[in-house]
Amino acid sequence: MDGTLLNSTGRISSVNIKRINDSQIPFTLVSARAPMEMTEVIDKLHLNSPQIAFNGGLIFKKNKDDLEILADDPLDIGIVKKIINYITINFKDISCSCYDSNNWYSEKIDDGTRYETLLTGQIPKIVNYANLFTEGINIYKIMLIDFGKLKLKTLEQKLNSLNLNVSIKQTGLNYLEITNVKAKKSRGIKYIQDLENISKDEMAAFGDGHNDLPMFASVGTPIVMENALDEIKAYGKFITQTNDENGVAFGIEKYLEVN
CATH class of the missing domain: 3.40.50.1000 (HAD superfamily/HAD-like)
Incomplete structure (x- = not known):
């Protein structure tokens, strides 16, 4: 689209x-x-x-x-937790969001979520991921947004090195999206x-x-x-x-x- x-x-x-x-x-x-x-x-x-x-x-x-x-x-929820924990520790400036079938979740409003809102007209639900992942929901996508192309490429390489058996795709200049390998x-x-x-x-x-x-x-x-x-x-x-x-x-x- x-x-x-x-x-x-x-x-x-x-x-x-x-x-x-x-x-x-x-x-x-x-x-x-x-x-x-x-x-x-x-x-x-x-x-x-x-x-x-x-x-x-x-x-x-x-x-x-x-x-x-x-x-x-959907993504395995254990893998979702590992990825988000890794990003939070090592790439804290990158905008990180998650999606189930009906909702967009983020822990904060930042440049990335504001940019996505402009494009889609949607507003994320602000949550604590630690609490969200105990509710038994299906997460289909992790969306990462950053406006420094080199940082996204570095993150993609680092995530691939973790061998988590997921699909990691750059879907635009500023987007890296993670889904089930299938x-x-x-x-x-x-x-x-x-x-x-x-x-x-x-x-x-x-x-x-x-x-x-x-x-x-x-x-x-x-x-x-x-x-x-x-x-x-x-x-x-x-x-x-x-x-x-x-x-x-x-x-x-x-x-x-x-x-």
Whole structure:
């Protein structure tokens, strides 16, 4: 969604909405976002099919009043505790948040949470993690935000050295996100493929980031945004316009042969 369907202010344009709705193409959002950060777009696009959150860690349908979980792979809570304890001790300046299926949690409001609020319109619940993790909830994602690129890269290397068997992905210049090792966008694509009984060649995907690469390999028509890094563009069958130029709408019209 971010950097792809949504513009740089975190909003979906009326052009993208109209083109997607007019196309009649079955459409699934595949995102690192939490379900609550996806619902506004789901409603605007009138989607009633399965949607994919947390990079494939949660597959759900949004019903009128609730969330129907179709498949999920939360993080092991013991691993969550280890990661957060490690960050608290060694990288205390990095913004650290957690998500369950319905809530965004943080221990404080900082530059990172303020930035995320601007993009998503959501506000975190301020909690004490030690108390939160005794309540038996499922945590699907740890989100780390920092505006110093080198520090995030260092943190990623340190976390990988702990051999915790989790997925650690940089999902933007300022984001590092940790999910279950099984949480891959390709897993969500496979779920949709099996559900709809369609072939790889009948599927297309738009994306702009490293966490989109497994998804690109799962579809016949990977379409990369112009705003993506050159190393990501190498995986695209087509390059569409930027997310601020309605690249999804342009790609549907130009590359998917929809009239």
